[in-house]
Amino acid sequence: MVSIRSIPSTPSSLTHLDLQWVIKHREDRCTLCGQCTSVCPKEAIYLTYRRQRMPKLDILKKKRGSEYRTFTGIRQRTEAANRCIGCGMCATVCPNEAIGPEPNPNDARVRLLQNDKGEAWKRGGRRNVRGSLLDRIVFNRISMLTDPALDAGRHEFQLNTLLGRVLPPEEYLHRQATGEWIPPVREIFPFVIGSMSFGALSPNMWLGLLQGVAYCNEVLGIPVVMATGEGGCPPWVLKSPYLKYIILQIASGYFGWDEIIRAIPDMQCDPAAIEIKYGQGAKPGDGGLLMWFKVSKLIARLRGVPEGVDLPSPPVHQTLYSIEESVMKMIQSLSMAWGFRVPVYPKISGSTSAKSVLNNLVRNPYASALMIDGVDGGTGAAYNVSMDATGHPIASNLRECYLDLVAQGKQNEIPIFAAGGVGKNGNVTQNGLALIMLGASGVHIGKYIMQSAAGCLGSEQNRCNVCNIGICPKGITSQNVKLYRRLDPDQVAERVADTFMAIRTEMKKTLAPLGRSQSLPIGMSDAIGIDDADAAERLQIKYVC
Amino acid sequence: MCRLALKTASKPFSPFGVLTAMEAMQEGYDGSGLGLVLRGVKFTDYTYRGQDPILSGIAHTEAAFHRLGEFMQAKGFQLKYDHEFDADFKKIEAQDRYKYFVRVYRLPESWKYYDKDEVETRLLLTRLELRKNGEDHDGDLTAFSFWPDVATIKEVGWPLGIGEALRLNDNRIKSRVVMAQGRQNTNYGINLYACHPFFIQGIASMTNGENTAYVPIKELLTGMHYPGYIGYQSDSEVFTHILHYVIKQLKLPLETYKHVITPLKTEELNVHPQGEFLKGLRNVCRRMIIDGPNCVIGSLPDETCIMVQDSKKLRPGTVGGHKGEWAMASEMCGVDAMIPDRDRSLDFQPMRENTIIIPPDRKEMKIWSQFDPYPLPQVA
Numbered sequence: 001m002v003s004i005r006s007i008p009s010t011p012s013s014l015t016h017l018d019l020q021w022v023i024k025h026r027e028d029r030c031t032l033c034g035q036c037t038s039v040c041p042k043e044a045i046y047l048t049y050r051r052q053r054m055p056k057l058d059i060l061k062k063k064r065g066s067e068y069r070t071f072t073g074i075r076q077r078t079e080a081a082n083r084c085i086g087c088g089m090c091a092t093v094c095p096n097e098a099i100g101p102e103p104n105p106n107d108a109r110v111r112l113l114q115n116d117k118g119e120a121w122k123r124g125g126r127r128n129v130r131g132s133l134l135d136r137i138v139f140n141r142i143s144m145l146t147d148p149a150l151d152a153g154r155h156e157f158q159l160n161t162l163l164g165r166v167l168p169p170e171e172y173l174h175r176q177a178t179g180e181w182i183p184p185v186r187e188i189f190p191f192v193i194g195s196m197s198f199g200a201l202s203p204n205m206w207l208g209l210l211q212g213v214a215y216c217n218e219v220l221g222i223p224v225v226m227a228t229g230e231g232g233c234p235p236w237v238l239k240s241p242y243l244k245y246i247i248l249q250i251a252s253g254y255f256g257w258d259e260i261i262r263a264i265p266d267m268q269c270d271p272a273a274i275e276i277k278y279g280q281g282a283k284p285g286d287g288g289l290l291m292w293f294k295v296s297k298l299i300a301r302l303r304g305v306p307e308g309v310d311l312p313s314p315p316v317h318q319t320l321y322s323i324e325e326s327v328m329k330m331i332q333s334l335s336m337a338w339g340f341r342v343p344v345y346p347k348i349s350g351s352t353s354a355k356s357v358l359n360n361l362v363r364n365p366y367a368s369a370l371m372i373d374g375v376d377g378g379t380g381a382a383y384n385v386s387m388d389a390t391g392h393p394i395a396s397n398l399r400e401c402y403l404d405l406v407a408q409g410k411q412n413e414i415p416i417f418a419a420g421g422v423g424k425n426g427n428v429t430q431n432g433l434a435l436i437m438l439g440a441s442g443v444h445i446g447k448y449i450m451q452s453a454a455g456c457l458g459s460e461q462n463r464c465n466v467c468n469i470g471i472c473p474k475g476i477t478s479q480n481v482k483l484y485r486r487l488d489p490d491q492v493a494e495r496v497a498d499t500f501m502a503i504r505t506e507m508k509k510t511l512a513p514l515g516r517s518q519s520l521p522i523g524m525s526d527a528i529g530i531d532d533a534d535a536a537e538r539l540q541i542k543y544v545c
Numbered sequence: 546m547c548r549l550a551l552k553t554a555s556k557p558f559s560p561f562g563v564l565t566a567m568e569a570m571q572e573g574y575d576g577s578g579l580g581l582v583l584r585g586v587k588f589t590d591y592t593y594r595g596q597d598p599i600l601s602g603i604a605h606t607e608a609a610f611h612r613l614g615e616f617m618q619a620k621g622f623q624l625k626y627d628h629e630f631d632a633d634f635k636k637i638e639a640q641d642r643y644k645y646f647v648r649v650y651r652l653p654e655s656w657k658y659y660d661k662d663e664v665e666t667r668l669l670l671t672r673l674e675l676r677k678n679g680e681d682h683d684g685d686l687t688a689f690s691f692w693p694d695v696a697t698i699k700e701v702g703w704p705l706g707i708g709e710a711l712r713l714n715d716n717r718i719k720s721r722v723v724m725a726q727g728r729q730n731t732n733y734g735i736n737l738y739a740c741h742p743f744f745i746q747g748i749a750s751m752t753n754g755e756n757t758a759y760v761p762i763k764e765l766l767t768g769m770h771y772p773g774y775i776g777y778q779s780d781s782e783v784f785t786h787i788l789h790y791v792i793k794q795l796k797l798p799l800e801t802y803k804h805v806i807t808p809l810k811t812e813e814l815n816v817h818p819q820g821e822f823l824k825g826l827r828n829v830c831r832r833m834i835i836d837g838p839n840c841v842i843g844s845l846p847d848e849t850c851i852m853v854q855d856s857k858k859l860r861p862g863t864v865g866g867h868k869g870e871w872a873m874a875s876e877m878c879g880v881d882a883m884i885p886d887r888d889r890s891l892d893f894q895p896m897r898e899n900t901i902i903i904p905p906d907r908k909e910m911k912i913w914s915q916f917d918p919y920p921l922p923q924v925a
Contacts, residue, residue: 141757143755143757150857155857156810156857158810160811162828162831166828166829166831167829168829169795169826169829169830170794170795172825172826172828172829173795173797176822176825182825185828187811406764406768407768408768409765409767409768409769409770410768411761411764411765411768411832412765412829412831412832514757515755515757515836515837515838516757516758516836517836517857518758518807518834518835518836518855518856519758519831519834519836521758521761521836522761522832523760523761523764524757524758524760524761525760526759526760527760
């Protein structure tokens with residue numbers, strides 16, 4: 001009997017079967033090139049020498065004995081800190097298809113140990129819930145015999161939406177006649193690249209996105225805009241003619257706003273809009289968090305902070321005393337900064353209190369829109385508990401707000417933008433249009449664009465999700481030049497253009513059979529149905545089965 | 546699909562001629578109903594002065610008819626003329642018809658202190674009250690219009706058959722404008738109120754085709770909480786209400802209607818002389834952008850008639866005629882049947898940017914394009 005003390009078993013001991021991802025390694029194919037071990041962002045695998053006993057029985061000599069062979073093999077580490085995250089970079093670099101992670105169907109006990117030193121589990125990524133209500137919505141009001149359907153390939157389609165406060169027609173005519181201020185309105189593509197900060201994203205990713213957005217606008221005629229997220233905007237962008245495609249975000253840390261305000265006199269054009277972040281779907285009630293791993297020299301300069309320190313933004317704006325005061329102060333001062341020529345709108349996390357925020361905005365003549373981010377939204381860094389369990393799904397939250405506007409006859413005045421899980425399973429156009437028909441004027445996409453345009457490896461299976469610690473294996477969310485040089489900005493730009501061209505085509509393919517081409521079908525709830533009676537009742541759409 | 550016919554002439558004519566035009570276009574509809582709006586009304590047995598309001602509708606029971614009389618009397622309206630249709634009820638499909646009424650009233654004494662707008666609002670409210678009254682009594686009373694110089698007839702059945710049943714060919718009722726539409730709404734359930742032309746405060750329009758943007762537009766109009774913006778048993782009713790909104794509420798020229806329901810594209814507005822104003826107008830009225838394949842034919846209190854198409858011109862329409870007499874129809878054969886002795890080479894089929902306007906003088910048709918300068922430069 002082996003003494004119990006010699007078995008390496010502590011409360012924190014794990015075997016590879018306790019991990020969420022198990023490395024499958026085929027020694028018969030492995031050439032021991034070592035590329036997998038060097039690329040692994042978590043150092044979850046290592047090359048090691050192993051000894052194997054080769055039992056040997058020599059019958060004639062009537063003598064038993066053993067021989068040993070020594071070989072080099074690849075093994076998976078089992079410490080929580082080095083657990084495999086399933087990114088699959090090992091499989092990507094393996095020349096011989098000898099290695100790759102596989103999801104572990106057993107309980108991943110590692111979850112229970114991710115609180116070492118009392119640190120609660122923090123991660124980046126997504127909520128890791130694969131189901132999506134939006135995926136279940138179908139477009140079922142097909143014009144076929146009642147009217148000729150449109151031709152998605154040949155007819156012209158007006159797919160753009162408006163970002164900005166729209167006056168009631170009577171008021172517009174009055175102000176037009178008297179020469180009074182008319183709030184700025186932007187005509188944009190309804191799929192907006194959602195807020196991802198310069199800091200969360202690598203410089204190459206940012207450059208690629210911006211190049212792609214500029215190409216969509218200037219060559220393809222798709223007026224895509226992108227939001228910066230908290231953390232400012234590189235000075236070369238602020239003073240460039242591309243600023244008009246950028247929604248600048250101001251959040252509770254005000255990071256980067258010194259640079260922005262100082263750049264105003266040198267700006268060649270106005271930004272597309274200003275987004276005031278009050279909340280985020282992935283982590284409601286939490287401020288932004290840029291962990292120290294990612295606070296590089298460039299980021300430190302941009303944000304006006306020392307290098308290598310955690311940058312947690314406060315959960316609320318310092319100026320926030322009441323919603324009326326906050327909205328009034330922030331929206332009005334930011335409008336004033338650009339001479340009331342730029343739409344300014346708040347972003348909140350999906351919540352049962354969204355309606356009261358909306359009603360407040362309706363009465364604020366300077367508020368340009370409301371952006372609601374649902375629980376399925378992604379983030380660069382958050383506590384796991386916030387991501388998994390805090391927030392409100394977007395569909396019913398949006399619908400409630402929209403119907404509230406309808407009841408007041410204000411649905412044309414304050415556009416509602418929705419986000420949080422749009423395209424989480426790849427159905428980006430379908431998800432976006434479903435939200436539009438529930439009442440959204442447009443949607444923001446973040447995770448999807450990272451996956452589609454930059455090859456982000458994250459999935460709803462808790463794959464990768466390490467955006468927070470700067471080791472992004474694709475170089476999308478890292479400030480480490482060794483990592484982000486893997487990402488070619490030109491290729492990202494090309495993929496951005498590919499993505500938006502495809503979304504545009506899919507929009508036409510969806511809207512043509514519905515007989516809609518002249519305006520974005522915002523609130524066209526008669527066109528959609530869902531195979532869940534309760535959801536149908538809640539969303540006030542048709543139940544189909 | 547609905548077939549539409551409108552005839553406007555300086556000299557009053559019998560609506561029956563327009564029904565024969567409907568017959569000419571019969572291939573295109575299912576003959577499920579008829580809606581008629583007459584404007585510039587003339588009765589052979591009564592000298593009608595244009596300013597007295599005419600109440601049109603159907604009393605489905607005797608009790609309803611008496612209730613109507615009492616209701617109007619209590620409001621202070623004085624009955625001046627009651628047009629008796631020489632109706633043959635056996636030829637009418639529906640069984641519950643007691644009386645078709647077209648009655649001329651004198652406004653209550655007390656209304657003489659009201660200005661024009663107030664009188665118009667009260668006329669609308671009176672019609673809505675009557676409609677509500679009918680609905681509260683199992684739909685035994687249907688009120689289509691209550692307005693000076695406008696008579697409305699709606700019924701289920703084959704249009705010519707209805708014309709014969711009501712003996713509209715006896716020339717006892719004539720008018721300068723007749724709008725006819727030949728189908729009950731079959732998209733959203735059969736209901737007399739769902740039959741075009743729709744009417745509100747002197748403005749009438751009828752449409753063929755489906756309005757795919759119906760629900761968001763309906764929600765917008767309903768949200769305005771304007772008393773007359775109700776009903777919506779048909780997706781086409783919103784066209785009438787948008788026309789009313791543009792003319793009566795926004796008080797903009799008729800040409801604006803086209804800019805509201807089918808605005809030009811941004812690149813087109815960028816080179817338009819009033820592009821900035823029109824872009825702003827498009828933004829503020831974007832919920833009223835229609836999206837169906839539609840041809841809309843309308844008429845206004847001053848007897849102006851218009852025709853517009855959807856922005857892809859997926860439903861064509863034809864206008865033809867000569868000085869003093871014009872016809873609009875969804876089919877060319879309809880125009881032929883209404884005005885055979887015209888120069889057909891001058892017929893016009895409006896394009897996606899056009900609004901055809903026949904002014905009250907009926908001298909010529911005006912072909913207006915959205916690319917033309919906006920007619921009210923001081924607003925823009």
